[in-house]
Amino acid sequence: MDQIIQPVKEYILSTYLKGEDPSALKDTTPLITGGILDSLGTLELVSFLEQRFGIQLEAHEVDAERLDTLQAIGSLVKSKTATV
């Protein structure tokens, strides 16, 4: 799981949270409902996940349930890579 979460965390810190303390971004920090990712940011994250992990996401999968936290993203990517 860490192999998924770590690069995503680095991506978010370097793209949307420049200058933030990396340790403050927890696996449970709300990214969408907390306002870190807006709609454009969410779509950019989707593109990142698809390219980085070679998966394909559907429109209905782009929601706070699946993408709101690093933990949720990890689970989503894991489930997708398991089926690839």
Next chain:
Amino acid sequence: MGASSIANDVEGQAGTETLTATRAWRIALVAGQLGLVAMVVRGLELESRGLYLVLLLALGGFVVNALLPLRWRLPFFAVLSAAGVLVALSLQGLWVLAIGLALVGICHLPVAWALRVGILVLSAIGLGFLRAGAVASPIPVTVWPILGSMFIFRLALYLYSLKHEGPPRNLWGTVAYLFMVPNASFPLFPIVDYKTFLRSHYDAPEGPVYARGCQWMVRGLWHLVLYRVIYHFWVIDPSQVASLSGVVQFSMQAYLLYLRVSGQFHLIVGLLHLFGFRLPETHHLYYLASSFTDLWRRINIYWKDFMMKLVYYPSFFRLRKLGNRTGVLASTAIVMFLTWLLHAYQKFWIVGNDPFTRVDTIFWLVLGLLVLGSTVYEQLQPKGARPRAGGWNLRKALGTVMVFGTMSLMWTFWNADSPGEFVRVMSLARNVDGAGIAMLVALVGGGLFVSGWPWGAMTLAKLEERDRPLAADFRDGAIRAGMMGVMLVAARPATHAALGQDLGSVVSRVTSGALNERDRTLQVRGYYEDLSNSARPSSQLWEMETERPKDWVNLEMTEAYRLLDNFLYEELHPNVSITFKRAPFRTNAHGMHDRDYTKAKPAGTYRIAIFGASQVLAGGVPDDLTFENILEDSLNARFGRRHRIEVLNFGMAAASILQEMELVRQRGMQFDPDLVLLTSVPPDDMLLTRHLWVLWRENVPIPYEGLRLAGEAAGLDSTMDKATVTRRLFPILDSLKRSAVDRVDSLVRAAGGRAGLVLMRLPTVPNDSVRTIAARAAELGWPVMDISEPFPAGEDEARYRLTSFDNHYNIEGNQLIARALLREILRNADHLGLHPGPAPASPAAPAGGATP
């Protein structure tokens, strides 16, 4: 994980079932605050009485819910929500429940998903025909806005979830979601997402969730109080705008009035938090948005999320093969286009008529272009740094002032009668005045200063949902209770009295649910004009109007009404028998809403001819129970041995004082009245300007040279809108009223009769007209009979009106004013030449029981 499984996976939240001392205190604290919210809603007459009752229901429901095992809470909330529908709408709520459950049934038919969607679309079309009144239906008109707010969008989210997540394990979550308390009290309701609704149910420690719920509810109350301040003390009518200061004031009012919606949404989502639904914020510092995309994300966040889920993401995933940037822009354009269409769709369910207007179309087109432009700009910007706590930022401040100013103008345009009226009012900014300059400097300077600070900057640490100590609940609860205590004290009449006339009046208006001056005028104007596509009322008046059934039409829509091509302009058809405002309405051979009379006055008869607007016409009560018929019976009971009394009703809807005068001249004097009674009712200025506006608009010949010359001097012509005519005539209205009274005085004296004036007002409409007519009548020696306060002390005036959306007197009201007028006539009997004969052997009780 599917939504249903989330909904059923709420057990195991450690510490949320066991009733420890801490939990007991917390539940008591929250219940206390919810009780105070309900008291404030009642004390300040916020929203509807239905909301107060629903809050009381929610108060009991909260305690039960908090004490129940977790697995029972969602079913309990479903039952509570269904009960809330009945509490808010009484038996009419059964329609909402029945139709709603039928729609849910269609969603679960054992056929393909697409077929279910098709059946739902057909059902919506069928219901739409009923809503529009195209097909007769027994469904009360008040049901539709609530039904619409529950189902038109949430059902789409529910269907979307059914398609992608599969059916729920049980229907408790479905019922809870679609009927969720307190929806039945709000025609506008945030579009809560189905999955979020179920997923967030007790998914975090309850303490912070309850605390946030209380916080948002109290914030909602503040928004509603601020809305009241704006509504009563900032809002002006377009006809009152004359210079830059008026333009500045007018330009901001519509956008500021949006506070009502954000207040309602805070109350709603706050209440849902108290039942464990950890939903996102609905509005977030939207007046401080620094770009149009920022505004889109801050204002009505649930709408944004709804469009993202159902339109934006699906569109983007189809279009991204064209490139991400193109995909984003095209998806944004589709979202803005559908936002316009769906707002119109929503409006249709609330008002029931054609929702498309030119103003709406232009508004959404311009807003769409601004959001698109802002999206392009943001895409070109380097991203990364989140707003951080720190210093003042000029760029942010400039952006915020620019967005606020633009949105204020756009919202003003959106609420204008027409694009032409908007342009006309804005053009008055050329009349620069000192107050206008000062307002602009203060607003721009103050706006820049305030908005440049990093309001709402969030740290990552704050985003973590942690439990909170009970001491924090006590502290915050005490602060909120203090705020609500201040509101409740402010709402007490004793406080208003203690604050003195001026300040007391201000506080009284803010803490009562009364309409403001503009809406009161519009409401009265609505009795004579179709305002559905012009003269936009506030949301408050608009909601009242939505209760008006289709058959409750203005007189001009009936066959009893006809237009004339002379100064009188309109009259009643003779010998018509119709149903008007759900009561029999019959006119006699002379076109009066009255009994039959001969034109020649019978010997020994004392004739009173009474003239006035709709309060004299008295539609909506059975013919024999109009106040003038009751008065006639009462006078005959009193004076019948000496005189036969006839009271002739020359009332005509919307009659101005000039029309009363003309009616006296053209018709009234033919009946040889002994006493001519004119009546004056607020807002008489509105009736007068309406009359003159239609005369000029229709190029009706003006037979009075003075009036014709005054109109020419004011530059009136047939192309002018009503607001312009009103503004230009304003300086001469008083002299016109005096002239009208003088002319009636001459006519009556010449015929050897007497004249008098009756001052009236409609129930719940304040008596705030300048009584120029009364002053002139008194100067001429007329008896001025003031029956504008006929209501028994301590009684609710609303009891005497026809309905909440029609303030004309009902049967009891007509009895009341008949008694009041009888008293005044008796007081002036000698002056009027009325002499009582010997008392009748057995006094006839007047019809309607109006024994004086």
